[in-house]
Amino acid sequence: MRTFGRTGKLQVAESASLSKPPENKKDTELSIDHVEKGGDGRTSQHLECVCYGLGPFSSCVSARFQLAMLLLLLDAGQIPPKDCSVYDPAFTSGERDVLKELGLTVLTENEEGKRSATKPTLFYLMHCGKALYNNLLWKNWSTQRLPLMIIIGNSFNGMRDRAIEREFKRDYRYISQAVDVCEERALPCPSRLIDVFSDTAVITFPSSSLNKLPQSTWTEPHEPQYQHCPDLEIIQREALS
Numbered sequence: 286m287r288t289f290g291r292t293g294k295l296q297v298a299e300s301a302s303l304s305k306p307p308e309n310k311k312d313t314e315l316s317i318d319h320v321e322k323g324g325d326g327r328t329s330q331h332l333e334c335v336c337y338g339l340g341p342f343s344s345c346v347s348a349r350f351q352l353a354m355l356l357l358l359l360d361a362g363q364i365p366p367k368d369c370s371v372y373d374p375a376f377t378s379g380e381r382d383v384l385k386e387l388g389l390t391v392l393t394e395n396e397e398g399k400r401s402a403t404k405p406t407l408f409y410l411m412h413c414g415k416a417l418y419n420n421l422l423w424k425n426w427s428t429q430r431l432p433l434m435i436i437i438g439n440s441f442n443g444m445r446d447r448a449i450e451r452e453f454k455r456d457y458r459y460i461s462q463a464v465d466v467c468e469e470r471a472l473p474c475p476s477r478l479i480d481v482f483s484d485t486a487v488i489t490f491p492s493s494s495l496n497k498l499p500q501s502t503w504t505e506p507h508e509p510q511y512q513h514c515p516d517l518e519i520i521q522r523e524a525l526s
């Protein structure tokens with residue numbers, strides 16, 4: 286596997302704002318103050334990581350690069366590998382063994398992305414289907430939970446721009462509402478790695494933006510069903526059994 290030097294690590298970390306505060310830091314809940322440890326006397330809040338949809342990295346070079354980036358992010362954010370849960374129904378048993386060998390926590394259950402962020406959590410979803418993001422947002426659909434999340438994944442603005450508006454609002458209700466209130470910072474992508482890191486952003490949910498939405502936004506969030514989606518890009522629980 287390709288290795289990255291110290292400079293590469295810093296570039297990745299800075300791009301992801303794990304080692305550098307965003308410009309409007311005051312307005313963003315998760316920044317260096319939350320992840321940096323030791324040295325300057327500040328108390329740090331421990332960050333967890335969840336990675337869905339990495340892909341079959343033994344046969345797919347993009348997934349391999351994305352795995353390398355995940356390891357760099359854990360390093361930059363000083364997140365112990367055991368605090369990073371990974372799941373993809375496409376993993377082979379050999380791949381699961383490699384991930385365990387790297388110290389990561391390999392989930393055995395298909396959560397369909399429906400994971401509650403009960404503490405500050407970095408979600409790493411590279412080139413995943415919209416339903417996975419939509420499920421994740423649904424599960425954390427409150428002004429308390431969303432600010433606990435950093436998502437590194439596909440740009441929500443990009444998803445909206447490429448979709449048919451009516452279908453996007455109907456099928457991916459949570460993304461379509463979040464796109465107006467989230468903060469997205471595009472990750473720079475070298476042209477030779479377009480297949481690996483294109484359309485990738487760091488997405489956060491500043492409380493100040495969420496609080497501008499009417500209260501009705503948050504009441505009784507219905508679990509997404511996707512009956513109308515012929516091209517659903519998620520493997521659901523039922524489909525596995």
Ligand SMILES: C[S@@+](CC[C@H](N)C(=O)[O-])C[C@H]1O[C@@H](n2cnc3c(N)ncnc32)[C@H](O)[C@@H]1O
Nearest residue numbers: 337338339340347372373375397411412519520
């Ligand atoms: C478009 S592929 C992206 C793979 C890789 N990240 C890449 O960029 O080449 C989407 C991935 O999401 C995975 N996936 C589908 N349903 C999932 C689920 N319920 N939980 C986690 N991953 C899922 C698929 O198996 C697939 O590997």
